[in-house]
Amino acid sequence: MILLKNATIIDATSTLNGKKRDVLIKNGKIEKIASSIENSDAKIIQKDNLHLSIGWMDTSVSLGEPGFEERQTLKNGIKAAAAGGFTTIMLNPNNQPNPQDQSGVMYLKNVTANQAVSILPVGSFTLHQDGEHLAELYDMQKAGAVSFYDYKHEVTNANLLKVGLQYTSSFNSVVQSYPQNKDIAGKGIVNEDLVSTNLGLKSMPSLAEELQIARDLRIAAYTKGRLHIPTVSTTEGLKLIKEYKKSSKNVSCSVSIHHLTLSSNELESFDANFKLQPPLRDDKEVKQLQKFLNSDVIDVVTSDHMPLTIEHKDLEFDRATAGTIGMESAFGALNNLIATDKAVELLTNGYTVFNQDRPQIEEGQIANLTIFEPDTSYTFEKSNIVSTSKNSAFLGKTMKGKVIGIINNKKALWNE
Incomplete structure (x- = not known):
């Protein structure tokens, strides 16, 4: 008791x-x-x-296992989620192998059953996440997949997204589409702004995100399917979603905690922990993003947790892998920005967005x-990190x- x-x-x-x-x-x-x-x-x-509140839910979490256990095992990921206050996490298809059929989803459900943190698998949207053929979406949904997403890969083929949204609408599931036009993004690794110019790093304009969101919203309007746009990082992108939501309710979005709190000014240290995807935006953009927190435009704030070992981070900036851990620091960073009750709301809206039963505080x-x-108030240090990988962009914050x-x-x- x-x-x-x-x-x-x-x-x-x-x-x-x-x-x-x-x-x-x-x-x-x-x-x-x-x-x-x-x-x-x-x-x-x-x-x-x-x-106390109902258990928090993180809608964008990557762990190492299966395939990259040296980054973070499922067991360690559960401990890190609990340390951050999350009782439920959605596990991105960012492993080897990625779930793309019923057996892949059932494996993850079975090995994580009856834990203090509930793990909800996200299935791949396309086979091998190559953007050419739909994965076995219905079978994965029946096995327990809560959404479908080619993790951090844009759906280049507009017709494939259209067909996928039409198909999944028949069983009320949610498709996620990463908001980036790869042709505009090119080989950019940081935001196109004064900082990237001064540092001489290859940049990508925010236009890459805005164009993709505009396209995806038009497809969502046509299909009436459930579309979730993860980790939006630009105010123009959020404005497009805000306008869409005035007339339709089939689109939701998330913003990562690091894009709400950190700016491209951090890159001046060339610390690879600040190399993220999408890239950190400039200080003005961050302040504008924060203004959307008290609106209904942002449905969910996520940690976008991505564990990476020093072999991926202790490199020259342009060679390092993008990503930061964030489950342990998500609440403390978000609670700095807005009232606690609103922070809790943004950390629990995922239940509704992804068709999960919402917990109740009732006898x-x-x-x-x-x-x-x-x-x-406290300073976030390595001692606060439970994750095996320590690649946090919030150290010292x-x-x-x-x-x-x-x-x-x-x-x-x-x-x-």
């Missing part, structure tokens, strides 16, 4: 939102919620400013909870709020 004492409940869908309550969890279920509960047999969790419900303290632990699937993991 676990007894959470005097916890402020953050759940906009609940009548308990904003209220302080004791919560008793027994055998993985919320047994009682009351102003005061006494139970000498329970493990008591009590803090000066204890908060008799299975406990799927994140327990945290929202006001503690100030965070606000700490995760105390999670409860999910009749299990609990604590950071303290």
Whole structure:
């Protein structure tokens, strides 16, 4: 048994939102919620400013296993997710082999079953992610795939995206399309701005993202299929999505926490931890992106977690692999930007976007909870990283709020 004492409940869908309550969890279920509960047999969790919400969900996570276990195993990824407050993560098809049929999805479901963190596989959209032939989408969906995505690969063939959206609409699944026009992006590795010019690095204009989003929105309007645009990094891209949402509800989008908090100014150090895909935008763009956080344009904020070993990062900048880990730092960075209740909303909207049952904070419900303290400020250091790979773009950055632990699937993991 676990007894959470005097916890402020953050759940906009609940009548308990904003209220302080004791919560008793027994055998993985919320047994009682009351102003005061006494139970000498329970493990008591009590803090000066204890908060709880439904378990957070990260919609864009890459792990090493299978294929790249030296980067991060599934077991270690679960620990890192829990440290960041996530009870559910969507696993990108960024492994070897990538799931592209029923057996690939079932393997991931089986090896991660009954863990404190629920792992939801994302299947490849096309075979081998080569953009030529659709993967076995329906079979993967029946096996447990929650979405389809050629991870960080744009769908160049517009007709293939059209057919895929039409097909998946018959079983109400979600297709993700990476927002980048490869012809405009070329061989660019950083944003086209004054910083890239001064550093002499190959750049790509934000136009590469905006063109792709404009095309994909037109295809979504035609097909009426469910389209999710992941890791949008430009304000013009968000403006296009905002305009589309005025008349249609079949499109959603996410923004990564690093694009909301870090700018291309970081590149002046030539630290490869700041080499990301899409690239960090300039300081003005970051401030404009932040203004969308309190609107309904951004559905989800994600860590876009990508573990990479020093063999991929301790190189010349142009040779290094793009990506940063982020699960452990996502909440602390986001909570710095907006009110805690809005941060929680953006970390839990994924349930609705990807057709998952939303947890409930009610007596008799299975406990799927994140327990945290929202006001503690600290500097993010390597000691805060649970992930095997340490390639964090947030090292040395100030965070606000700490995760105390999670409860999910009749299990609990604590950071303290």
